[in-house]
Amino acid sequence: MVDDQKLQADDSYLSGSLIRNIRALEERRQREAAGAGRETRVANWVTRFAGSMRFVYVHLVVYGVWIAINVGLIPLLPRFDPYFVILAMEASVEAIFLSTFILISQNQMSAAQDKRDDLDLQISLLTEHELTKLSKMMLDIAEHLQVPVSDAPEIQEIARDVAPEAVLNEIEARKRSPKR
Numbered sequence: 001m002v003d004d005q006k007l008q009a010d011d012s013y014l015s016g017s018l019i020r021n022i023r024a025l026e027e028r029r030q031r032e033a034a035g036a037g038r039e040t041r042v043a044n045w046v047t048r049f050a051g052s053m054r055f056v057y058v059h060l061v062v063y064g065v066w067i068a069i070n071v072g073l074i075p076l077l078p079r080f081d082p083y084f085v086i087l088a089m090e091a092s093v094e095a096i097f098l099s100t101f102i103l104i105s106q107n108q109m110s111a112a113q114d115k116r117d118d119l120d121l122q123i124s125l126l127t128e129h130e131l132t133k134l135s136k137m138m139l140d141i142a143e144h145l146q147v148p149v150s151d152a153p154e155i156q157e158i159a160r161d162v163a164p165e166a167v168l169n170e171i172e173a174r175k176r177s178p179k180r
Contacts, residue, residue: 032112040108047105050098063087125164135159 014022036044049055066087069077081087136159142149149155 043101043104044108046101050101128162132159132161
């Protein structure tokens with residue numbers, strides 16, 4: 001078993017192309033983060049802060065003090081919201097803004113996921129095409145060398161190109177009528 005700390009500190013366990021790909025992805029993320037507008041950076045910061053324990057602690061203190069003052073637990077300070085109407089309004093407005101910031105961040109994450117999904121699909125299609133060509137080439141070599149191929153019908157099927165549009169059409173057709 002390989003030591004995880006050594007793996008993190010030593011790139012020798014990774015292929016050169018894998019290291020290059022990891023670095024390229026990291027550089028792209030950094031460029032995208034640097035190219036983000038001020039509004040995007042603010043929305044991301046608010047979302048990160050709202051999802052932290054520090055946010056919870058701040059609210060515990062603020063709301064705790066607010067409630068303590070207005071129920072009379074701190075007699076030196078006068079009550080300013082005895083029915084907690086202001087507190088409820090403040091919490092509602094805060095929830096509206098937090099929801100908006102979170103939706104903005106989710107939209108950004110969704111757009112990034114769409115890019116990754118497109119990349120995954122392109123890589124899968126390229127891999128399928130390359131494997132089909134390799135299978136065909138192996139069949140041709142076997143035929144040329146007169147090597148019998150077991151499971152020839154299955155291997156012949158593997159050597160056929162797959163049209164991604166036909167696969168998508170079949171998937172969509174099955175979704176519409178699952179009894180096919």
